[in-house]
Amino acid sequence: MKQILDKMKQMKLLGMAKSFQLTVESGKNEKFTPDEMIAYLIDCEWDERFNRKLDRAIQRAHFRYKANVEQIIFDDNRVDKNQVLRLADCEFIKRKENIIITGSTGIGKSYLASALGHQACSLGYRVLYQHNTKLFARMKIAKADGSYLKELAKIEKHHLLLIDDFGIVPMDAQSRSTLLEIIEDRHEKGSTIITSQIPVSKWHDVIGEQTIADAILDRLVHDSHRLEMKGESLRKKRGLQTEEIIDLNNLKN
DSSP, X not given: OHHHHHHHHHTTOHHHHHHHXXXXXXXXXXXXXXXXXXXXXXXXXHHHHHHHHHHHHHHHHTOSSOOOGGGOOOTTOSXXXXXXXXXXXOHHXXXXXXXXXXXXXXXXXXXXXXXXXXXXXXXXXXXXXXXXXXXXXXXXXXXXXXXXXXXXXXXXXXXXXXEESTTSSOOOHHHHHHHHHHHHHHTTTXXXXXXXXXXXXXXXXXXXXXXXXXXXXXXXXTTOEEEEOOSSOHHHHHHHXXXXXXXXXXXXX
């Protein structure tokens, strides 16, 4: 068995090697026919490679949260369940469509965006998560050191771009210009998800320059999927629940 395992590992059939070793050691191999054993080992190798590829894609995306669609809270009507589940098939990426998620702070916008991003990674799409302020700060540095065009090209190559917390600070001229270039590069070539506390109706004020704002919003908002989240802050709710637990424990003591 050792020679077989060594050959599997040399051929980088790591999932197959691990499963073969466990199967033999447990004696379960005796229950398999030769065809069943081969099919089982191939499935294990496929799963192992898929999971490694997914892990790499998630790491490269730099998500803010480890999130998945199955863990999204729907029972309090904070977001339209049917709409989210329709978007979770990621067909919007094939159609080069955008998603805009708005709602008050702490309501779960970033988690929802990250969950859709994780789903896209599992389907083989290249995804990039960027926090709004960090994105534009990095692009300013890139402009100063001459790597700006290279950074724009990196962003453009992703099938899905997530921009989180858009509009928390007004944009200056350089940030406006950068956003326009990013959106222009992605228009009808890739999809973008944007989360914001600010209603879309006030994005002109956030962007700050009418002509550029019109150009950005025309490409970004037109035919986008809109998710408006409602309800109280989940962070605040969890904080109150934690305080209640602490109070109960104090009473018991």
